[in-house]
Amino acid sequence: MIKTIIQSIKATMGIYDARDDGVYGLLAEFTNPGTLITAAREVHSAGYRHFDTHSPFPIHGMDRAMGLGQSKVGYLTLIGGITGLALATWLQWWTSAIDYPMNISGKPFFAIEPSIPIMFELTVLLAALLTVGGMLAMNGLPRPYNPLFYSREFYRVTDDAFFLHIAASDSKFDLKATETFLQDIGATSIEVIHDHGYSELHITEE
Amino acid sequence: MSTSTDHTATIPAEPPLVTGNLGFHDITQLVSYHTEKRPPSVWYMTLLVSSTLLSILLILIGYLVWNGVGVWGNNNPVGWGWPIVNFVFWVGIGHAGTLISAILFLFRQQWRTAINRSAEAMTIFAVICALLFPTIHVGRVWVIYWTLPLPNQMEMWPQFKSPLLWDVFAVSVYFTVSLVFWYIGMVPDLATLRDRARNTFKRRILGFFSLGWSGANRHWRNYEKTYLLLAALATPLVLSVHSVVSFDFAVSIIPGWHTTIFPPYFVAGAIFSGFAMVMTLLILARRIYGIENIITIDHLEKMAIITLLTGTMVGFAYITEFFIAWYSQVEYEQYAFINRATGPYAWAYWIMMSCNLLFPQFFWVKRLRRSIPFLFVTSIIVNIGMWFERFVITVTSLHRDFLPSSWDYFNPTWVDMLTFAGSFGLFMTLFLLFLRFMPMVAMAEVKMVLPESDPHFYDDHDESEPSTH
Numbered sequence: 001m002i003k004t005i006i007q008s009i010k011a012t013m014g015i016y017d018a019r020d021d022g023v024y025g026l027l028a029e030f031t032n033p034g035t036l037i038t039a040a041r042e043v044h045s046a047g048y049r050h051f052d053t054h055s056p057f058p059i060h061g062m063d064r065a066m067g068l069g070q071s072k073v074g075y076l077t078l079i080g081g082i083t084g085l086a087l088a089t090w091l092q093w094w095t096s097a098i099d100y101p102m103n104i105s106g107k108p109f110f111a112i113e114p115s116i117p118i119m120f121e122l123t124v125l126l127a128a129l130l131t132v133g134g135m136l137a138m139n140g141l142p143r144p145y146n147p148l149f150y151s152r153e154f155y156r157v158t159d160d161a162f163f164l165h166i167a168a169s170d171s172k173f174d175l176k177a178t179e180t181f182l183q184d185i186g187a188t189s190i191e192v193i194h195d196h197g198y199s200e201l202h203i204t205e206e
Numbered sequence: 207m208s209t210s211t212d213h214t215a216t217i218p219a220e221p222p223l224v225t226g227n228l229g230f231h232d233i234t235q236l237v238s239y240h241t242e243k244r245p246p247s248v249w250y251m252t253l254l255v256s257s258t259l260l261s262i263l264l265i266l267i268g269y270l271v272w273n274g275v276g277v278w279g280n281n282n283p284v285g286w287g288w289p290i291v292n293f294v295f296w297v298g299i300g301h302a303g304t305l306i307s308a309i310l311f312l313f314r315q316q317w318r319t320a321i322n323r324s325a326e327a328m329t330i331f332a333v334i335c336a337l338l339f340p341t342i343h344v345g346r347v348w349v350i351y352w353t354l355p356l357p358n359q360m361e362m363w364p365q366f367k368s369p370l371l372w373d374v375f376a377v378s379v380y381f382t383v384s385l386v387f388w389y390i391g392m393v394p395d396l397a398t399l400r401d402r403a404r405n406t407f408k409r410r411i412l413g414f415f416s417l418g419w420s421g422a423n424r425h426w427r428n429y430e431k432t433y434l435l436l437a438a439l440a441t442p443l444v445l446s447v448h449s450v451v452s453f454d455f456a457v458s459i460i461p462g463w464h465t466t467i468f469p470p471y472f473v474a475g476a477i478f479s480g481f482a483m484v485m486t487l488l489i490l491a492r493r494i495y496g497i498e499n500i501i502t503i504d505h506l507e508k509m510a511i512i513t514l515l516t517g518t519m520v521g522f523a524y525i526t527e528f529f530i531a532w533y534s535q536v537e538y539e540q541y542a543f544i545n546r547a548t549g550p551y552a553w554a555y556w557i558m559m560s561c562n563l564l565f566p567q568f569f570w571v572k573r574l575r576r577s578i579p580f581l582f583v584t585s586i587i588v589n590i591g592m593w594f595e596r597f598v599i600t601v602t603s604l605h606r607d608f609l610p611s612s613w614d615y616f617n618p619t620w621v622d623m624l625t626f627a628g629s630f631g632l633f634m635t636l637f638l639l640f641l642r643f644m645p646m647v648a649m650a651e652v653k654m655v656l657p658e659s660d661p662h663f664y665d666d667h668d669e670s671e672p673s674t675h
Contacts, residue, residue: 034662052423054423056230057426057650058426058654059659060660068424073435091366092366095364096365100361114366115366117450118372118375121372121375121443124439124443131435136417142418144418148420154420157420159398
């Protein structure tokens with residue numbers, strides 16, 4: 001039970017378990033953002049869920065094509081901001097009005113007006129840090145080990161290549177059938193990725 | 207042909223953001239290449255000069271800490287001399303980067319992608335220089351942590367009603383958020399360098415800093431949202447930093463400082479000087495590294511327009527200050543301003559006026575906006591003018607205080623001058639290392655503004671229908 005929950009959470013980060021025989025998934029290359037987005041749409045409507053597209057830059061409309069909703073990072077920003085504001089208010093009130101009240105030019109020990117700059121700064125600071133921390137957590141980064149890096153072609157993903165990866169952990173995954181399916185939707189080359197440090201490259205005949 | 211197509215077809219096409227017909231791979235190659243080959247000999251020569259200046263800075267900091275702040279020209283009545291002038295100068299320069307990356311991002315100014323990385327780097331290095339000066343100016347630098355709310359044996363806390371403490375928070379928060387913003391923006395590009403790296407050591411280092419980035423769309427989704435949110439957070443932040451810096455002056459009761467116009471006027475000045483510095487550095491970098499197709503003349507022209515706008519705003523503020531001093535009917539306030547323009551520091555005042563208000567006005571002429579030598583010279587003049595602005599504000603308001611018997615003329619010492627020169631060494635050394643080891647242009651973002659990045663670019667067009675993209 002717990003294992004399934006952990007697996008599904010990891011799947012949202014793009015981290016999938018390899019099959020018992022070590023197959024991690026199929027990595028298909030597409031020629032350009034246009035064919036990649038069409039392929040993603042096909043893969044999603046064929047019922048696959050454990051898949052992801054990889055590209056050198058974000059492609060507009062890909063979230064919708066993959067059937068993903070809005071990113072949830074914004075909630076963390078809000079939580080961070082509220083925490084920062086509360087912390088700054090408490091810090092300035094407690095230190096100067098409670099713990100060590102000191103008369104400075106007859107000013108009130110605590111007032112909102114002179115406290116605003118630091119309230120603002122800490123709001124922004126905690127909101128920013130929680131946003132970034134939350135983004136990394138939701139993406140499962142840092143992730144030094146990724147079986148996809150065993151691929152012989154995948155290094156070009158940060159340059160000019162476009163890939164679609166269907167994980168072996170998907171319930172619809174079948175090595176032969178999925179490979180044929182990927183060929184049908186226009187993949188130019190398909191690799192079987194193994195979790196043990198190697199991959200098999202299959203080039204589609206034009 | 208539908209009527210809507212007719213309508214969109216009449217919109218004049220924007221000039222391309224990237225010239226020279228470059229593809230995705232060309233951009234990767236053009237930018238990454240410089241981190242992989244031996245740098246040009248100009249790089250080594252500049253590094254030699256800047257690291258010499260940096261060594262001078264470090265030696266002088268040692269000298270200062272050993273002897274105390276008496277080695278500077280600061281004395282009664284001018285207690286805030288060059289260190290504070292330099293602090294405000296550097297913080298100001300550190301504004302353009304985050305402005306370009308955050309505000310222009312929110313306004314969908316896509317031309318920013320070519321310059322945002324280097325401008326952000328410059329921001330961070332300028333803020334490092336800025337943080338240095340108040341740190342050593344406190345005198346007893348070994349207790350600088352007293353500015354932070356840390357529990358201590360005295361059971362005392364920082365004085366939260368002081369603008370100087372607000373400044374500590376504002377500048378350090380700005381530094382932290384800018385650094386995070388810069389780094390997060392760089393992760394996909396570090397992954398590009400990682401995937402191109404041939405030696406294992408380099409691949410390990412880049413692998414560590416690129417966090418295992420694989421360009422996954424599930425990651426881009428959260429990443430893009432984060433970038434947007436950080437831009438939204440950094441926008442008020444960048445406007446607040448120089449506002450808070452101006453509070454150091456404006457919250458006091460010194461004539462010439464006690465002005466409500468200070469926050470917007472300081473922010474405009476900061477953007478003004480920041481863009482000038484970006485121009486100075488990029489004009490050199492694009493030439494030396496041959497990336498004129500990515501950082502095009504159109505980018506420089508747009509920066510010139512922003513310089514013209516902010517320079518005029520700053521000039522307007524100078525005149526407003528004068529008007530308000532007269533209009534207030536406060537004798538001291540009036541004297542402070544008359545003294546600025548005609549007193550012993552009149553030379554500094556008129557340098558400031560001509561560099562900041564007059565020179566940018568040449569940018570009304572399109573030919574001059576697109577002339578590289580003219581842009582280069584003006585960008586340097588602007589920064590000279592902006593340094594003098596801070597000098598005028600700080601020194602002329604202090605040197606003749608309420609008691610004429612204590613009036614004095616401020617003179618910097620050799621330590622003041624060499625420390626300021628040394629801070630340029632720190633700045634330039636960091637910037638040169640950045641150019642050598644990091645992707646100086648945001649590759650992933652530049653690829654995104656190419657028409658080929660749009661999935662609809664590949665749609666089959668009806669022959670009769672003109673393409674609107």
